[in-house]
Amino acid sequence: MLPSIVKAILFLPWCLALPVPPGTDLKGWDFVKDYFHHFFLTKKELPLLTEGEQIRFLQQFFSLNVTGLLDKQTLDMLRRPRCGVPDVTDYSISPGRPRWNKLTLTYSIINYPFGMKPSTVEDIIYDAVSTWGNVTPLIFQQVKGQDADIKISFWDFEHGDDWPFDGPGGVLAHAFLPSSETPGVVHFDKGEHWSTSYRGINLFLVATHELGHSLGLYHSGNQNSIMYPTYDYQDPRTFQLSVDDIRRIQQLYGRKMFI
Numbered sequence: 001m002l003p004s005i006v007k008a009i010l011f012l013p014w015c016l017a018l019p020v021p022p023g024t025d026l027k028g029w030d031f032v033k034d035y036f037h038h039f040f041l042t043k044k045e046l047p048l049l050t051e052g053e054q055i056r057f058l059q060q061f062f063s064l065n066v067t068g069l070l071d072k073q074t075l076d077m078l079r080r081p082r083c084g085v086p087d088v089t090d091y092s093i094s095p096g097r098p099r100w101n102k103l104t105l106t107y108s109i110i111n112y113p114f115g116m117k118p119s120t121v122e123d124i125i126y127d128a129v130s131t132w133g134n135v136t137p138l139i140f141q142q143v144k145g146q147d148a149d150i151k152i153s154f155w156d157f158e159h160g161d162d163w164p165f166d167g168p169g170g171v172l173a174h175a176f177l178p179s180s181e182t183p184g185v186v187h188f189d190k191g192e193h194w195s196t197s198y199r200g201i202n203l204f205l206v207a208t209h210e211l212g213h214s215l216g217l218y219h220s221g222n223q224n225s226i227m228y229p230t231y232d233y234q235d236p237r238t239f240q241l242s243v244d245d246i247r248r249i250q251q252l253y254g255r256k257m258f259i
């Protein structure tokens with residue numbers, strides 16, 4: 001079971017006014033505490049860390065200037081849409097070095113988001129799995145129904161796994177690692193405006209990130225990595241995995257062999 005600490009909904013106060021005076025805006029500080037509680041599940045959690053220590057911890061993880069102050073760069077980062085998987089945890093959500101012990105994986109698209117043709121979703125997911133398959137020996141095969149290694153689906157709010165979604169913005173998706181109780185499960189927030197472009201939330205970019213989790217990757221603090229926790233648009237037509245992503249996925253599955 002996942003620890004109960006991860007079971008609450010992330011609430012993003014979009015109305016928060018900027019700039020925020022460091023350490024004096026309780027709404028801003030409450031926001032940081034909430035964020036820290038949800039995504040940095042370390043045993044050093046509140047109240048052991050001071051406000052400044054928590055902010056420094058967040059700034060270090062996100063590769064920001066480490067000021068210890070609740071400044072604009074930090075709040076802007078914490079407000080960005082993101083993945084629902086915790087960034088750092090001391091709890092045993094997925095102990096060890098999770099990976100699949102086979103190189104051919106099936107995947108299934110259980111349902112579809114609003115406003116996007118099923119064939120478009122299938123093309124996007126194919127491109128996303130191929131991104132990982134192009135740099136490893138992994139082979140992906142699409143199948144129908146629930147009997148697949150990787151099961152992709154779209155849900156609103158509470159959907160039965162204790163990780164409820166929150167509508168547009170905030171948490172976009174989450175996925176379970178190979179060593180979890182539900183390996184290969186990938187859930188997207190149906191409340192997002194999923195798109196093939198820069199509008200709304202680009203499905204290819206989020207799918208590539210979530211499939212990284214499905215294959216065994218944790219979040220990266222490297223801003224060039226697709227496994228960075230927050231969403232940042234880049235053109236899918238020119239997208240490439242970063243050196244960091246390729247190195248980490250090849251540590252799990254090896255390099256692609258060209259015959």
Ligand SMILES: [Zn+2]
Nearest residue numbers: 083084085229
């Ligand atoms: Zn993630």
Ligand SMILES: [Zn+2]
Nearest residue numbers: 159161163187
């Ligand atoms: Zn879920």
